[in-house]
Every structure is written in structure tokens, then in C-alpha cells.
Amino acid sequence: MLRAVSLFSNVGIAETYFADLDIHVAVANELVPQRAEFYRHLYPKTNMIVGDITDAKIYSQIITEAKKGPVDFLIATPPCQGMSIAGEMNPYDERNSLVKYAIDAILDLRPTYVLIENVPQQLTTPINYEGTEITIPEYIEKRIGAFYNINAEKVLDTMDYGVPQMRRRAIFLCADKATGINWVFPKKEKHIVTLEEAFAGIPDLWPNIKEKEYRNVLPPNTPEALAFNKWHQPMTHVWRNVECMLYTPTGNTAYDNPVHYPKKTNGERVKGYDTAYHRMFWNKPSSTITTYNFRIGSQNNVHPGSPWKKDENGDMMYTNPRVLTIYELMIVSSLPKDWDIPQWATDNLIRTVIGEGIPPLLIKKLLLQII
CATH class of the missing domain: 3.40.50.150 (Vaccinia Virus protein VP39)
Known part of the structure; x- marks a missing residue:
């Protein structure tokens, strides 16, 4: 030893x-x-x-x-x-x-x-x-x-x-x-292990929405998806951030969306680096996980997603308009799936230490x- x-x-x-x-x-x-x-x-x-x-x-x-x-x-x-x-x-x-x-x-x-x-x-x-x-x-x-x-x-x-x-x-x-x-x-x-391989078998999840008036816009998560793993639970995001990612294809940034781009609360376009409001790629490993992995508007944090359906205007929408779950962060950080997280640890603490580790x-x- x-x-x-x-x-x-x-x-x-x-x-x-x-x-x-x-x-x-x-x-x-x-x-x-x-x-x-x-x-x-x-x-x-x-x-x-x-x-x-x-x-x-x-x-x-x-x-x-x-x-x-x-x-x-x-x-x-x-x-x-x-x-x-x-x-x-x-x-x-x-x-x-x-x-x-x-x-x-x-x-x-x-x-x-x-x-x-x-x-x-x-x-x-x-x-x-x-x-x-x-x-x-x-x-x-x-x-x-x-x-x-x-x-x-x-x-x-x-x-x-x-x-x-x-x-x-x-x-x-x-x-x-x-x-x-x-x-x-x-x-x-x-x-090279891609996200397509790493996330195989992990069920899709819709995010929780902070504003009450938008909580019924997205489908509810299935009991099977929520029961998949204790740490595979969706985060809560504000609707305007979820909406812009809902229209963002895999590997793209919402800044490129002609209509559903990142907005401030007053509707004004958000300015920033094109690595923000960005979905990861299925055919690549995840981007670097940082301590800000809970933010849709931070560096390359959003799930790759998949085509879901077209809206009334014919625009394609995509699944998983959210950041990675703690379980998914564990996978891309090569932590064991049964990593023994203490019961008292908050989501914020867990996400931060994974981002730094x-x-x-x-x-x-x-x-x-x-x-």
C-alpha cells in the first residue's frame, strides 16, 4: 500500500x-x-x-x-x-x-x-x-x-x-x-468517448420552470424518468432561457436563433460570447465542466437535446432545454454512478465541487x- x-x-x-x-x-x-x-x-x-x-x-x-x-x-x-x-x-x-x-x-x-x-x-x-x-x-x-x-x-x-x-x-x-x-x-x-455513448440509456428530462404561468407549456416528466436515479433530476430555470434553448439545435448557440434568442426580462437581446446559451454535441465529449454548470447562460452547459416537434409556425423544437443533471455531470466527470454523496450536501455544493474537481x-x- x-x-x-x-x-x-x-x-x-x-x-x-x-x-x-x-x-x-x-x-x-x-x-x-x-x-x-x-x-x-x-x-x-x-x-x-x-x-x-x-x-x-x-x-x-x-x-x-x-x-x-x-x-x-x-x-x-x-x-x-x-x-x-x-x-x-x-x-x-x-x-x-x-x-x-x-x-x-x-x-x-x-x-x-x-x-x-x-x-x-x-x-x-x-x-x-x-x-x-x-x-x-x-x-x-x-x-x-x-x-x-x-x-x-x-x-x-x-x-x-x-x-x-x-x-x-x-x-x-x-x-x-x-x-x-x-x-x-x-x-x-x-x-474518444462521446456524449452519445456516455448518455446512452439516460432518459430525457424537461426542466422545471420558475414562473407559474409557464409551468404547463412543456410536457411533464414521466415517473420512469424521475425514478431513473436520485441525482437525475431537472433544475429549475426561468422560462425565457428555456424557451431560447427549446429552439436551439444540438451543438448550436441560441444567439444564432432569428427569433428565439437570449433575452433580458424586458425582451432586449442579451449580448455575450457565443459559447453561452450553447448546446453540447452528441458526437463529441462534453465541454469543460465549470463551477457555473447550473447556468444555461454560461459556457457550453446545455444538454445536446434531440428534435422534438415543430411549433405552429413550423419551427423545430428540441428536447432537454436544460443544463446537465448532477447524474450526467458525474458521468462526464468519470465519477462512479453510485458515488457516495452525503445526504446533507446541497445541489449547489455538489455542482461546485464537481466543476472544480x-x-x-x-x-x-x-x-x-x-x-
């Missing part, structure tokens, strides 16, 4: 398949108490230390507990909101410097293997080191390059490894030089390179 440490742990999505690999996370750290409690629910045998790693007392506690046994593996997924194109894209966001604490921990614990994961923008993000501004990859190389072999190729797309989601990530794979191992990415897989099937396949 490999003894591991997890930093910036979220709810432990990356660790989902560790048990399959005989990896036990002995110590984990998460800032947000609610997420830490979610983690404890999933991994009751892990010593979860809740608090800010930048607090000297919390950091010391992490290191002290980790040193109670050998540390074979360390995984760190520092927050990416400051770098992400779905976030603020501020290169000087203080959260971008949290990687420093991961590197401090690596030097204090000297794990045999290390995996650091973030958005590709990390590779060009500046960070201050000894009074000089350098990129994060240069910073990592300067601090631990003497002790670890670090992979040269650092960007991959999860869809190339059996995950039905297009999600580019920057990943540092580090192996202690004493092992003689150069830990690299696996070969890309030839088969790296697909665990990718992590499993990366670790298989060294197991």
Missing part, C-alpha cells in the same frame, strides 16, 4: 479510485469546512486537517501528521480561479502563489512521487521567487528539480484518456531521482504508470 498526502483536497474527487490502486491517503487538508466534511464522509479513515495551509499552525500540523509514517505519494491541486479562463484570469491573484506551500511540503516530506495539477494557464503565470518574477514551472524546477525527475510534456486533455469531457489540464509528474523513473503521460487512447479516471491512469 502507498501512503499518501492530499493538499487542497476539495472533497476528494481526485482520490476516487485510489482504493483500486491500493493507495491510502493518510493526511488531507482542505480550507472549506463543508468540503472537508464531505471528504470525511467519503474517506473516514483519512486524517482530514481543516484550515488554511498558509497558517503556520495548520501547515505544521499537516507536516507533523504526515511524518508519522512514510510518504510515498503527494497530490496537490491548488485553486485555479486566478488563472482559469472561467475565472478572473488575474496573474497576480494571491491564490496563484499557493503552489509555494505545496512545494514547501514536498521539500519537508520528500515523497517518492508527486502530482501537481492545475489549469494550463499555470504554465505562464508569474510568481515571485527571491525578488524575481518567474513562471510557475520555472519556480517548481528551481525548488525541487535537483531531487525529482519532472515530466517535460505538461498539458493533456482528459478526453484522450477515456473521460467523456474535453478538459485541458497542466500536470506535473515528479518521481524521486533515486527511483530512476521518468514518470510521463500514458499514450493517448484512440477511442479533476476527472478521477485520468488520475487513476496517470498513477497506473508507476504502480
Whole structure:
């Protein structure tokens, strides 16, 4: 069994398949108490230390507990909101410097293997080191390059490894030089899992409508569809957003609709990027799942849908004018269909942590390179 440490742990999505690999996370750290409690629910045998790693007392506690046994593996997924194109894209966001604490921990614990994961923008993000501004990859190389072999190729797309989601990530794979191992990415897989394959057998769902006067416009969901899975339940959307997606074909944006385009409450056309109010494609993996996966008007969030029927004007309408259900998010994020979500977790919390989590099937396949 490999003894591991997890930093910036979220709810432990990356660790989902560790048990399959005989990896036990002995110590984990998460800032947000609610997420830490979610983690404890999933991994009751892990010593979860809740608090800010930048607090000297919390950091010391992490290191002290980790040193109670050998540390074979360390995984760190520092927050990416400051770098992400779905976030603020501020290169000087203080959260971008949290990687420093991961590197401090690596030097204090000297794990045999290390995996650091973030958005590709990390590779060009500046960070201050000894009074000089350098990129994060240069910073990592300067601090631990003497002790670890670090992979040269650092960007991959999860869809190339059996995950039905297009999600580019920057990943540092580090192996202690004493092992003689150069830990690299696996070969890309030839088969790309599309949504047509991933969603096979999942019943259609109509969204719930917020405004009472529009609640009878769409057909009711069948009892069979609602009973399919506890987490396959429709979200509630405002009618004007549902209406524009009702007339939007698979793989298209409602901005291109001549009549049923995105509107404000006063009927004025909404302006924005053409990735918004956008349906996914059946013949591709899903788009990148973000923390805003509950919004029809955010990036590529809407179910692909299928032709339904023509209205009185002869215009085609399409099914599933809604965002993905939590169950569908689990599928495209490579989480198990019986993922043990705690009963107390809110839909908002679940959607947010899935949007921030790296697909665990990718992590499993990366670790298989060294197991």
C-alpha cells in the first residue's frame, strides 16, 4: 500500500479510485469546512486537517501528521480561479502563489512521487521567487528539480484518456531521482468517448420552470424518468432561457436563433460570447465542466437535446432545454454512478465541487504508470 498526502483536497474527487490502486491517503487538508466534511464522509479513515495551509499552525500540523509514517505519494491541486479562463484570469491573484506551500511540503516530506495539477494557464503565470518574477514551472524546477525527475510534456486533455469531457489540464509528474523513473503521460487512447455513448440509456428530462404561468407549456416528466436515479433530476430555470434553448439545435448557440434568442426580462437581446446559451454535441465529449454548470447562460452547459416537434409556425423544437443533471455531470466527470454523496450536501455544493474537481479516471491512469 502507498501512503499518501492530499493538499487542497476539495472533497476528494481526485482520490476516487485510489482504493483500486491500493493507495491510502493518510493526511488531507482542505480550507472549506463543508468540503472537508464531505471528504470525511467519503474517506473516514483519512486524517482530514481543516484550515488554511498558509497558517503556520495548520501547515505544521499537516507536516507533523504526515511524518508519522512514510510518504510515498503527494497530490496537490491548488485553486485555479486566478488563472482559469472561467475565472478572473488575474496573474497576480494571491491564490496563484499557493503552489509555494505545496512545494514547501514536498521539500519537508520528500515523497517518492508527486502530482501537481492545475489549469494550463499555470504554465505562464508569474510568481515571485527571491525578488524575481518567474513562471510557475520555472519556480517548481528551481525548488525541487535537483531531487525529482519532472515530466517535460505538461498539458493533456482528459478526453484522450477515456473521460467523456474535453478538459485541458497542466500536470506535473515528479518521481524521486533515486527511483530512476521518468514518470510521463500514458499514450493517448484512440477511442474518444462521446456524449452519445456516455448518455446512452439516460432518459430525457424537461426542466422545471420558475414562473407559474409557464409551468404547463412543456410536457411533464414521466415517473420512469424521475425514478431513473436520485441525482437525475431537472433544475429549475426561468422560462425565457428555456424557451431560447427549446429552439436551439444540438451543438448550436441560441444567439444564432432569428427569433428565439437570449433575452433580458424586458425582451432586449442579451449580448455575450457565443459559447453561452450553447448546446453540447452528441458526437463529441462534453465541454469543460465549470463551477457555473447550473447556468444555461454560461459556457457550453446545455444538454445536446434531440428534435422534438415543430411549433405552429413550423419551427423545430428540441428536447432537454436544460443544463446537465448532477447524474450526467458525474458521468462526464468519470465519477462512479453510485458515488457516495452525503445526504446533507446541497445541489449547489455538489455542482461546485464537481466543476472544480479533476476527472478521477485520468488520475487513476496517470498513477497506473508507476504502480
